Amino acid sequence: MRYCVLIFCAAAALAQTVPPEQAIRTLLDAGSYREAEPKVRALLADSETRNGKESAEVALALDLLVETLTMPGGTMNPDIRGLAARVIALREKLNGPESRELADTLNAAASLYWSRREPVPSLPLAQRAVTIYESSLKGIPNYEREYANTLQSLASAQRENDDFKASRDNFAKAFALYEKSGNAEIREAGTCLNNLASMQANLMDFAGATESYARALVIEEKTLGPEHPYVGFTMNNMGALLARQGKFAEAVPLLTRSLKLTEKRFGPDAPRTGTALVQLANVLAHVGKYDEAWPLFVRAKDIYSRSPGENTLTFAGFMAAYSQAYAVAGKSTEAIEAAARAETIVRDYYATAMRGLPEREALLHAAARANTNRANGLNVLLSLAATRGSAGGGTAMDQLIRSRANVFDEMAARHRASDDTGDPAFEALAAALGQARQGLAALVVRGKGSASTEAYAAELRQAGLEKDEAERKLAAHSARFRVLLAESRIGLADVSAALPQGSVLVSFVRYVHSEYLWNVPALNPGEVPAWSYLAFVLHPGEANPSVVPLGSSKEIGELVRAVREKVAEEANNPGLAPKRSERLYRDAAARLRQKIWDPLIPFVKGAPRVFIVADGELNLANFAALPEGANEYLIETGPMIHYLSTERDLLAPAPAGPQSEGLLAIGNPAFDRRPEALAATLRGGANCSAFQDMRFDRLPASAREVADVAAQWKVSGSGEVLALTGASASKEAFRLQAGHKRVLHLASHGFFLDSGCRPEGATASNPLLLSGIVLAGANASRANGILTAEEIAGMNLDGVDWAVLSACDTALGQYLPGEGVFGLRRAFQQAGARTVIMSLWPADDAVTRAWMHVLYQGRFAGHLDTAKSVQQASLSLLRARRKAGDSTHPLYWGGFIATGAWK
Numbered sequence: 067m068r069y070c071v072l073i074f075c076a077a078a079a080l081a082q083t084v085p086p087e088q089a090i091r092t093l094l095d096a097g098s099y100r101e102a103e104p105k106v107r108a109l110l111a112d113s114e115t116r117n118g119k120e121s122a123e124v125a126l127a128l129d130l131l132v133e134t135l136t137m138p139g140g141t142m143n144p145d146i147r148g149l150a151a152r153v154i155a156l157r158e159k160l161n162g163p164e165s166r167e168l169a170d171t172l173n174a175a176a177s178l179y180w181s182r183r184e185p186v187p188s189l190p191l192a193q194r195a196v197t198i199y200e201s202s203l204k205g206i207p208n209y210e211r212e213y214a215n216t217l218q219s220l221a222s223a224q225r226e227n228d229d230f231k232a233s234r235d236n237f238a239k240a241f242a243l244y245e246k247s248g249n250a251e252i253r254e255a256g257t258c259l260n261n262l263a264s265m266q267a268n269l270m271d272f273a274g275a276t277e278s279y280a281r282a283l284v285i286e287e288k289t290l291g292p293e294h295p296y297v298g299f300t301m302n303n304m305g306a307l308l309a310r311q312g313k314f315a316e317a318v319p320l321l322t323r324s325l326k327l328t329e330k331r332f333g334p335d336a337p338r339t340g341t342a343l344v345q346l347a348n349v350l351a352h353v354g355k356y357d358e359a360w361p362l363f364v365r366a367k368d369i370y371s372r373s374p375g376e377n378t379l380t381f382a383g384f385m386a387a388y389s390q391a392y393a394v395a396g397k398s399t400e401a402i403e404a405a406a407r408a409e410t411i412v413r414d415y416y417a418t419a420m421r422g423l424p425e426r427e428a429l430l431h432a433a434a435r436a437n438t439n440r441a442n443g444l445n446v447l448l449s450l451a452a453t454r455g456s457a458g459g460g461t462a463m464d465q466l467i468r469s470r471a472n473v474f475d476e477m478a479a480r481h482r483a484s485d486d487t488g489d490p491a492f493e494a495l496a497a498a499l500g501q502a503r504q505g506l507a508a509l510v511v512r513g514k515g516s517a518s519t520e521a522y523a524a525e526l527r528q529a530g531l532e533k534d535e536a537e538r539k540l541a542a543h544s545a546r547f548r549v550l551l552a553e554s555r556i557g558l559a560d561v562s563a564a565l566p567q568g569s570v571l572v573s574f575v576r577y578v579h580s581e582y583l584w585n586v587p588a589l590n591p592g593e594v595p596a597w598s599y600l601a602f603v604l605h606p607g608e609a610n611p612s613v614v615p616l617g618s619s620k621e622i623g624e625l626v627r628a629v630r631e632k633v634a635e636e637a638n639n640p641g642l643a644p645k646r647s648e649r650l651y652r653d654a655a656a657r658l659r660q661k662i663w664d665p666l667i668p669f670v671k672g673a674p675r676v677f678i679v680a681d682g683e684l685n686l687a688n689f690a691a692l693p694e695g696a697n698e699y700l701i702e703t704g705p706m707i708h709y710l711s712t713e714r715d716l717l718a719p720a721p722a723g724p725q726s727e728g729l730l731a732i733g734n735p736a737f738d739r740r741p742e743a744l745a746a747t748l749r750g751g752a753n754c755s756a757f758q759d760m761r762f763d764r765l766p767a768s769a770r771e772v773a774d775v776a777a778q779w780k781v782s783g784s785g786e787v788l789a790l791t792g793a794s795a796s797k798e799a800f801r802l803q804a805g806h807k808r809v810l811h812l813a814s815h816g817f818f819l820d821s822g823c824r825p826e827g828a829t830a831s832n833p834l835l836l837s838g839i840v841l842a843g844a845n846a847s848r849a850n851g852i853l854t855a856e857e858i859a860g861m862n863l864d865g866v867d868w869a870v871l872s873a874c875d876t877a878l879g880q881y882l883p884g885e886g887v888f889g890l891r892r893a894f895q896q897a898g899a900r901t902v903i904m905s906l907w908p909a910d911d912a913v914t915r916a917w918m919h920v921l922y923q924g925r926f927a928g929h930l931d932t933a934k935s936v937q938q939a940s941l942s943l944l945r946a947r948r949k950a951g952d953s954t955h956p957l958y959w960g961g962f963i964a965t966g967a968w969k
Contacts, residue, residue, distance in 0.1 A: 090130055096294075098331075099134055106131045125160055125167075128153035132174045136181045146182070150175040154191075164202040166212070169195040173219035183379050185226035186419055189427075192220040193531075211254075214243035218258055225265060227427055228434035234265035253296075256285030260300050267307050268439045279304045295338075298327030302345055309345075312594035314352045321346040337380065340369035344387045351391035352591045363388055382411035383441040393446050393580065396587040398454075401446055402461055408443035409465050413472065420476045424537035426530075428473045429833075429882060436883030438578055444469060445578045445595070452600050452615040454584045459613040463602045464558035466575055470679075470712045471885050477859075477896055480541060495540040502533040503860045508849035510835045556714045558609070564716040565606040570673040570705075572666060573602040573611075573713055576619050576682035576883070599662075599682070603669040612669045616662060623683040625658040630686060630907065636957045637908040644953035651955055652693040659692040663700070675933065676705045677968070679713055685887045686878070688906055690940065691960035699956070701940055708933035709965040711886060711895060718900065718967050726808045726865030727785035733772035733813035733872075735795035737762040738845035762840050767911035768813035771872065774915065775811055775922055782926035784808070796842040797853050805861060809868045810899070813914075815840040816873030818889055833880040833888035834859055839873065855879075855893035864898035867967075868932070870921075872914055876904040877963065891965060901932050901966035913958050917943055921962075933968045 086109050093102040110127035117123040132153055135146060153171055161167040172195035179188035199213045206212065221236035237258055244255040263278035283300045290296055305320035325342040332338045347362035367388070370381045385408035392401035412435060420428040434440045447462035506529040514522030565571055579598035582588055597619035604611040616622065632651040639647075662684065670676055678689060690701035700707075710716065769791045776787045785808065790799055795814070804810055818837040834856035844851025863869070871890055879889020886892065891902045903921070920942040924935040943959035952958075 087126060087130060090134075094130075094133060096331075099136075100333075102134050103131075106134045120156060120159065122160055125153065125156050125171075128156065129171055129174060132171075132178050136174070136177045142179070142182045142184045146178070150178055164198055166198075166203055166206060169198040169203070169216060172198075173216055176219055176223050180223050180226035185223065186423060186427075188223040189220075189227055190535075192216075192223040196220050208247070210243045210247035211249050211252075214240040214247075214249075214258070215254055217243070218254070218261070221261065221265075225261065228430040228440065229427070230265050230268045230430075230434070230439065234262065234269060237262035237265060251285055251288065253286065253289045256282045256289065256300075257296070258282075259285065260296075260303060263307075264303060267303075267310065268434075268437075272307065272311060275307055276304075279307065293327060293330070295327055295331040298324040298331075298342070301327075302342055305349065306345055309349050309352070312592055314349050314592045317349045318346070318353065321349055334365075335369055335372075337369065340366045340384065341380075343369070344384050348387045348391050351394050354587070354591055356391075356395050356587075359391055363391065377411055377414075379412065379415055379441060382408045382415070382443075385411070386441040386443050386446070389443055389446045390580075393450060393582045394588045394591045396583060396585050398450055398458075398582070398585050401582075402450060402458075405443035405446035405450075406461055406465055408441055409447070409469060410443075412441050412443070413469050417472060417476070420473065423541065424534040425473065425477050426534060428476065429885060432473050432884045433882055436885075445580070446582075448575060448577045448600060449580045449582050449595075450584070451602075451613045452579060452598075453582050455613050458584070459602055460558060460610040462613075463573065463604070463611050466573065466602070467561055467713045468557050469884065470714075473885055474711075474892070474896060475714075478898075492540070495536070499533070499536040499540050500860055502529070502536040503856055505529055506533050507835060507852075507854040507857050510854070512848050556717055558604075558611075561713045561716055562604060562606065562608055565604065565677075566675070567606055568673060569606065569675040569677060570670045571602075571604040571611075571677045571679070571710075571713065571716070572670065573604070573679040574616075574662075574681045574684050575600060575602070576684075579615075599684070601662075601666060603666060605673075614665050614669065616665060619682060622658075622661055625654070625661060626683040626687050628654040629658050633907045633955075633957050636955050637910075640910070640957070641953070644955065648953050648955045655691065656693050658687065659700075662687070663689060663692055670705065673705050676707050677710050677716065678707060679710045681886075682881060682883075685881060686906060688956065688960050688963055690937070690963075691956035697954070699944070699954070699960075701937065701944065701960070706933055706937050708936075708968045709963055710968075711891075711965055715966055715968075726806055726867075728807045729776065729779045729785065729787045729809045729811065730800070730803050730807040731772045731775050731779075731787065731789045731811040731813070732791070732795045732800060732841070733789075733811075734765050734767075734769035734791045735814055735840070735842040735844070735851075736792045737764060737815075737840065737842065737851065762815050762844050765814060765911065767915060768872070771813050771911075771915040771918055772811065774919055778919070778922045779809075779926060782922075784926050793842050797851060800841065800853060801857075801861065805863055805865065807866065809870065810863075810866055811870045811872060811918075812839055813872040816871060816876045816890065816905075818875055818878040833882065834893055837879055837889040837893075839871070839890070855888070855890050858890070858893040859896045861897045863894065866894075866897075866899040868901050868903060868925075869894040869899040870903045870918070871905065872909065872918060874905060874908045877906045877965075895966060899966070901964055901968075903932075903936065903962060903964045905961045906963060907957065907961050909961055910958070913943065913961075917959070917962060931969045932964055936962065936964045 086105065090102050090105050090109065093099075093105070106127065110124065110131055113121065113123040113127045128149065132150060135149075154168070154175055157165070157168040157171040172191045176188040176192040176195070179185065179191070195216050199209075199216050203209065203212075217236050217240040221233045221240065224233035224236065241250075241255060241258045241262060244250050244252065244258065249255055259278045259282035263275040263282065266272075266275035266278060279300060283297065283304070286294065286297050286300055301320045302324040305317040305324065308314070308317035308320070321342070325339070325346050328336075328342045329339050343362045343366040347359040347366065350356075350359035350362070366384055370384050385404045389401045389404035389408060392398070392404055416428075416431050416435070419431070423431075431440070435442055438445065444462075444465055447465055451459045451462035506526075509525055509529050517525070561571065576597060576599055578595045580588075580595040581590065581593055599616040599619055599622055601614045601616060602611040603614060629651070632647070632654050636647045636651070680687070690699065690704075690707050692700045694700050694703045772789050772791060776789045779785070779787050788803060788807070790796075816837070816839055835854055838852050838854040838858075841851050841853055871894075876890050877887070879887040879892065881887050891904055894902045917939045921935055921939040924930045924938045925932065928935075930938065940959050940962070944954055947954050947958060
């Protein structure tokens, strides 16, 4: 007995010699955050009393407290934000702005923000920490390992900001540093691989993700032991990856063990336990084990409703999973309620978050939602609507209308807020953003020149960061005095009431379809969902639209591409074999019509006007040019068609204040001074090997087009005309004059740089840099002669009624799910133009001139609305060719469409 007592006393004495911070570190390494928190707070209070509030001991305690509070599922409050700001300021004062200690504190603060679902502030903190390591700390001991840790923090912030590609690249870079420094088997390396795998999965690299997860699990079990919660987290991630691929039965044992490890470490009511419960419950439901799944869902719902609350992304994720399980089990009404709740929470969250974000970062969030990498209730709603038809479409269409193009709405509202402010500080910030936009655009169109690829990439990265920072400051400032968006206020009821009598709205949507049954369990609950299309057809005053499933997105995309290929073939060899070319087009387009139009005929029959909201690949199709019967086209036999960017375009308000007057017409710019410059007949810049090496040929016919448009404008008495050609058709002249005109007419080369024709360093994160209009001097100076969509988006065009883009392929751009096509159409509408008239394929000079003549005559002499003017212009050319016995291939009459306001 005495021996035992002596051992106990010795152990107690030894425990007393362990420094408090070391004991706390042991708890944190074990994941025991709740047990650690009171000890850290006690340490902080003691340090403040003993050493003063600005001592090194207090800084250490604050660092530990920040780390202790970094637990997923928590929510931020002013006290926690103040804590992060306090420790950063103290570290900078004690250790200096370039110190390792400050970098580590910045990393911890970044983690605190993103772990508590406030990812926006985390990114600049993590980026600053990386900059300190890269610029000032290369000589410290264990540099590569410490730098890798810092890169992990940045990658985590990028992950929470939905920049999955950048996050993946930085996690991969960090792991390479661990390997290089001989630290590939340490705990941090295992965590890095786990995170890398998650990003690979988000980017659809399932094979790479599987390999990374497996390797991470080996490292974590070796370094932490098989019962550590981090091992459970990795198993949870592996199970989720298997479930995403439809391998639900394989996922069950992994998720079951993960739940046991998580519950053992964090307790039955912890948010982490709730996450594990949801993952396992959802998989059990998908293998038909509903009796086992529902109790787990009930437990998880109780956890989430108490902490972190019912209006968080965590709870939205739970509701999205809940809705999927309900739908699989045949509990359709409950599934709709849960899915609508999830979609509403996520939409409201991002609507708030976007107010402090530059557009590039906001679009990353939108893409993550649309691609199901974040909580998404819309796919369940759409899948159930496809199952039930008209009786189930109301809620789904309402949520679709509210969730489309939210980033566009925010950017447009931000733009409008800048018009009437009169605030010198805001004007200075707006000017700074304008300069940053121009600088980035100039860098992209200039190319790398004699600089190395690495140096040019660094320039692009820095210019992009400067533009993002300028936009972030402007957004934060404008939020103080602008009228905030009434997010999601426009829904199905508003759109239905705004539909003109006699018209029909057709809303297409591309979504992930699951084969649910209505109020009956799914026949194959483990089937992998597939990208598909459906259409909603809405008549004025209806509360429930008709729902028309259209089938596979892959098949429809291939049909659209086949039609566009036939147009391109005729454009490359015009008139070479007219009858054969027209027949091939009609055959390809007939197959497309059978998929996307014929199923709608029973629902639109008899309507004189159809509004179309396209999605995905359908943005590149001209419905009016689909063939009908043996020789005709839909434009001749069907309703008048007008395109809307979103359903909300039907409620677009009239321009505020006095409307601008006059016409700005630009044509035949002097791209250079070469007398031998060739004349072009097609107004495009495609087929390039490198954008910087392209030469733009003059367009003399476009000068005649400008003269013709100007003459019609004068005859109609619509106001003054400013016609600019040659050297006067410059970028600077457009920027000075465009905002003061009612109509903008641009007859020049247009371009969209697809994946095979992009400047080095231009990425999907800057889609508006990849399209534009070519103006005077472009062959001599890209920066001075090319007007990118990015620059147009930053202009004030609120008084513009029409933006007529008389060039090749001006309707093209990069499609971003949930937001539409990013190119010239987006840029002009974001800048304020009410309607954009643009081309879906190459624009022949003679055809374009004739089409524009009829367009302006109908609108400004005949006083037709926009939709009717566009229809008459195309019909006029088609009928003339038919009467003359010429080919009626749509290349020669059907290239232009209008989107936006229809009146």
